[in-house]
Amino acid sequence: MGDIKKVVLAYSGGLDTSIIIPWLKENYDNCEVIAVSGDVGQGTELDGLEEKAKKTGASKLYIEDLNKEFIEDYVFPTIKADAVYESKYLLGTSFARPIIAKRIVEIALAEGADAICHGCTGKGNDQVRFELAIKAFAPDMKIIAPWREWSLKSRDEEIDYAEAHNIPLKITRETNYSKDKNIWHISHEGLDLEDPANEPMYNKEGFLELGVSPEQAPDKPTYVTISFEKGVPVAIDGEKLGSVEIVKKLNQLGGENGIGIVDLVENRLVGMKSRGVYETPGGTILYHAHNKLEEITLDRDTYHFKQQVGLRFAELVYFGQWYTPLRKALSAFVDSTQETVTGDVKLKLYKGNIIDAGVTSPYSLYDSDIATFDEDEVYDQKDSAGFINLFGLPIKVQAKKGLVKE
Numbered sequence: 573m574g575d576i577k578k579v580v581l582a583y584s585g586g587l588d589t590s591i592i593i594p595w596l597k598e599n600y601d602n603c604e605v606i607a608v609s610g611d612v613g614q615g616t617e618l619d620g621l622e623e624k625a626k627k628t629g630a631s632k633l634y635i636e637d638l639n640k641e642f643i644e645d646y647v648f649p650t651i652k653a654d655a656v657y658e659s660k661y662l663l664g665t666s667f668a669r670p671i672i673a674k675r676i677v678e679i680a681l682a683e684g685a686d687a688i689c690h691g692c693t694g695k696g697n698d699q700v701r702f703e704l705a706i707k708a709f710a711p712d713m714k715i716i717a718p719w720r721e722w723s724l725k726s727r728d729e730e731i732d733y734a735e736a737h738n739i740p741l742k743i744t745r746e747t748n749y750s751k752d753k754n755i756w757h758i759s760h761e762g763l764d765l766e767d768p769a770n771e772p773m774y775n776k777e778g779f780l781e782l783g784v785s786p787e788q789a790p791d792k793p794t795y796v797t798i799s800f801e802k803g804v805p806v807a808i809d810g811e812k813l814g815s816v817e818i819v820k821k822l823n824q825l826g827g828e829n830g831i832g833i834v835d836l837v838e839n840r841l842v843g844m845k846s847r848g849v850y851e852t853p854g855g856t857i858l859y860h861a862h863n864k865l866e867e868i869t870l871d872r873d874t875y876h877f878k879q880q881v882g883l884r885f886a887e888l889v890y891f892g893q894w895y896t897p898l899r900k901a902l903s904a905f906v907d908s909t910q911e912t913v914t915g916d917v918k919l920k921l922y923k924g925n926i927i928d929a930g931v932t933s934p935y936s937l938y939d940s941d942i943a944t945f946d947e948d949e950v951y952d953q954k955d956s957a958g959f960i961n962l963f964g965l966p967i968k969v970q971a972k973k974g975l976v977k978e
Contacts, residue, residue: 575686576601576603576686576714576716577601577603577604578603578604578683578684578685578686579596579600579603579606579685579686579689579716580606580608580679580680580685580687580689581596581605581606581607581608581630581688581689581690581691582608582610582672582673582676582690582691583607583608583609583625583630583633584609584614585609585617585618585621585624585625586617586751587727587730587734587741587748588692588718588730589607590739590741591730591733591737591739592689592718593605593607593628593629594628594737594739595718595722595733596629596716596718597629600716603686604631605631605689606630606631606632606633606685607625607630607632607633607634608633608634608636608675608676608679609621609634609635610636610638610668610671610672610675610676611635611636611637611638611639612638612639612668612671612672612755613639613642613753613755613756613816614753614754618635621633621635622635624740634679636675638671638675639755639816640815642668642671642754642756643756643815643816643819645671646667646668646670646894647667647756647819648803648804648815649906649907650667650885650886650889651855651858651859652804652907652910653878653881653882653885653902653903653906654859654862654863654866654878654879655883655885656882656886657886657887657889657890658836658838658839660834660836660838661834661836661838661850661890662756662834662850662852662855662856662859663886663889663890664752664756664757664759664852664855665697665698665752665757665759666701666889666892667894668754669701669702669705669892670701670704670705670892670894670895672702673701673702673703673705673706674705674709674895676706677705677710677713678709681710685713687713687714687715688706688710688713688714689715689717689718690702690703690715690716691718691719693719695840695842695844696840696842697840697841697890697891699719700841700842700891702892703715703717704893704894704895705892705895708895709895727748727750728748731748748763749763750762753781755816755819755823756819756854756855757832757850757851757852757855758781758850758851759848759849759850759851760772760779760848760849760850760851761847761848761849765847765848765849766847767847768837768847774787775787775788780833780851781851782823782832782851782852782853783823783826783827783828783829783830783831783832783851783853784827784830785830785833786833786924787830787923788830789829789830789922789923790828790829790923791923793920793922793927794828794829794920794922795918795920795929796822796825796857796919796921797809797810797916797917797918797919798822798858798861798916798917799915799916800862800913800915800917801914802910802913802914803862803906803907803910803913804910805818805858805861805862806818818854818858819854819855819858820854821854822854822855822858823853823854825853825854825857825921826854826857827851827853829853829921829922829924830923830924831853831857831921831924831925831926832850832851832852832853832854832855832856832857833849833850833851833924834849834850835849836848836849836850841890841891841892856926857919857926860919860926861917861919862913862917864917864919865931866878866913868915868931868933868937868938869912869914869935869937870909870912870913870937871937874909878906878909881902881906885899885902885903885906888902912933912935913933914933914934914935915932915933915934915935916931916932916933917930918930
């Protein structure tokens, strides 16, 4: 291991990466460790991080503000695709990893590092997401993944290691959920959540971080109107806001009303099922509003095909394949469908529910003159007989041949 003299570490200051710094120095000949934290909205989790990183052996810490780029170049394209993994997961951790890894590579190359290190476990998805991004921008860079090398086998043993090395932690053995937080969401895994039979303790103090449970939400609904231009949210209640401000504002409104709490047993890329609880209040509102606007602005065939594209897009994001030709090609298709996805969506937020309260668009394909049940002069109902005869011709031929089965 003597050829490794400088390592750039993806550093969050959590349990895993806190102990990795001294572990790297012990196991890689006292190599220099440069810590990098990608700020994608972790908030107070970044407080005191530089002091902690240096005290545990890092030579320096980069904290890179990636919030705006994260929302505009990764989150919004995924919303435009209506990409949701396994019908529930809004990909909060998934699309944050590529942008962080990309910046880490840029710093590693600038610093002349010999290797990049991450704290992802050998059971999780994030190891794939980080390493595919690293391979995309530094294909020959050595990657160190301590969870695939060290003798530690559990989070309890990690805590033992931290205590033995006098590394301060913000968690205890009793509150040792595995969490990932950014501006878009927070995930909770581990402890009692590892048994799907256990109901999550939503009302336990300190469990939910971005909002309240539906039971604790106000008895009065909150109305909000979101304006979109070409599939991108640009205003809330008529006030133009930046991308980061829009997500923060909707996180606040959604959190207050118990919106966006998901309990999911998902299929990980590595083959196992895992259970997690996700809080995505603002994101849940944005997905709902965007889809509602597409209902009136996209034609049937495009809308239906786009639903298929959304499933594949979600898999690519979840699997860490952001920097691939297919993802780029699908985004190009999605962007072409968003030319008319402009308008306003009014929603009612009430105790965990998002209730449609009206949608308008200058490009609406909904024509009340055609759709009305009252008398109209634009639709001749007699025309439907010929359409049905032609549309039903194949099944009629099969029936005459005795080929139709129940």
